[in-house]
Amino acid sequence: MAKEASVKIVRERYKVNGEFSVITPNRPIFNEAKKLCGITNPRTMTYIHSYGGEAPFFEGISKGILRGTRCDNPKCESKGSIYLPFRIFCPDCLKKMKIVDLTKTAQKTAKIHTFMVCERSGAFNTLDKPIKFINIEFDGVCTILMSYLSAGEPEIGMRVAPIFRTKNPTYTITDLSWVPVGTPKSKLPKGFSF
Amino acid sequence: MIKFSKEQLKIPKLMRPVYLVTAGESEFRRAFPEKRTEELCVDALTMAAELIDMSPAELKSYIHTCYYGHFADHFGDQLLGESVIHDRLGLDPLGNVGVKTGGATGGSTLWEAVKTVASGYSDCALALGWERMDEVPTDEGNHLISCAADKDWETPLGHIYTGYYAVMAQRYWKIFGKSEDSFRRTMAEIAVKNHGYACHNPFAQSPMKITVEDVLKSPVVAYPLRALDACLMSVGSACCIVADEKTAFKMCKKPLLVHIAAGSHTLRPADRRDMAIPLLPNESKNQYKDLTKKFPGSERYPGFSGFLAARMAAYYAYRMAGVVDPTTDLDLVELHDAFTISDIQTYEDIGIRPYGEGRDYVESGDCYLTNPHTGKPGKLPANLSGGLIGCMHAVGATGLMQVCEVALHLWNKHKEIHGDPKRWKSFGKTKPKDWKDLQVKGAKRGLAISHAGVGSHVTCTILEDPNHQLKKQRRAK
């Protein structure tokens, strides 16, 4: 087995290690009359991606903290608006926003705005199926967060509580999930905690 | 609350009128294992030339700038695929540029071409689009489509775009459809209609004679949406050629005026903020006063149930063309029926019906060529091509196919193009014995909506017979 691709940052540069591209030979495609029509192009590749100014959000959910941002620019007509999804800059005045901890707000007020139970997934999916997509509204937050429900059946208006993959986090948005308020700790998926 | 400035709400103005000279399309299929993309693009451009009795070389000699609509580079695994097609069409050394706006790519491509002619930069421009969605299996295709969502906040959630999109359908279904069986059946009726109209279209990928029950029995994709509620995944190409007045009348006998505008909204529905409903010319200030009383839960606008981008595209385009009421001012429409329910949502966004009452456009029979309740012509037939559900959704080509199909009605050429047995045969098909001419009699004006995914981009195109201009008619009164 080739060594899995990994990246470190040394003196503000990426230092890569392991295999970033896996070479697999291509194969011909013939039609029923055995005439050549095309070829396969296999490609396994690992990308390097920066979270930049959103990194505090993804680090937060790996530690059980839900972070959003707030525009504190006194000159902004949307001053005081709180955003989740976390945005680095205010969409109106483009000033850098203040990071705020919304964990308690979410625990106390999160409610399902809408949802969808999806039987299908695409390649590379890591979530259990069916996926229960939920969109969550919070008191005092002007946007509606997209996430997924890990226990129970979703309903519009249902109160939900955030849970976090704090054990072996993936550092992706999948580390944040939700359960109906009142779900016992024993019913949480592996690796997740309140 | 989000607000718009006066400057942002300015009604777009073209520096000179722009005309659609001709248009073309290839056949559409789920896969073309034995055809390269350029073969389909040549088919579309050749049809456009034939429509105005020109050779492809003659038509090309008029073109001065080229816009290519091709959404997903990673599907075809070819960056700068636009340059490949441009070269294969033999259009060097003309300036060309690729356009990408998700599902609205076709409409946006035309938007660009129209503006380049309106500005005077070019007298004639090509808008040609295609998509190649057969080069990966369906699961991988779903992943690639999900990459059009936010890669950090959405894509890792299942790698399935339907999930990001269908939550909006759910909200509409619950609030405006009130989860009623009757509403569910109305949704199904749209699929029956569009697959049915596709039976008379030789270019179409999915002609089907089905019933409401068939739709309701098809597998659930994401409740309440079922397989037959969804659009197709297609391969194919379509094109439009636009020109200024002088050039257009030189190139063909009956060019059509083009009015076109675009709107946008957050790529992530999650980022939508509340705002007042921008009103269309057929809506009044107090129109939506009791909307929340009638539909509890509809407090937010556009919330997750309306498409602001569609509303804004219509907001601009109606005023450009002088459309006041789409149902009376237009003769047919081609809408972006990605799902049956989003089709209903669009009726409201573009003012065919007020918010909350979209279903009535179907239930009244107005959306049919022949109203099934009265036997008389429908007031505003929709998606006679079969739409995205019955004809195709080859993303970069879709918006252009719609405009081509609307134009064929305005040119009174529905029969000539769709009824020719030779065309059916050239696609390896037999013209059905019960083939019907779906020509909208005396059509003078038509509209096409090109729409991206969760509503990030929408264009609204209005084609108009220059001898029956709404603005002139209103001025004369």
Ligand SMILES: [Zn+2]
């Ligand atoms: Zn601000």
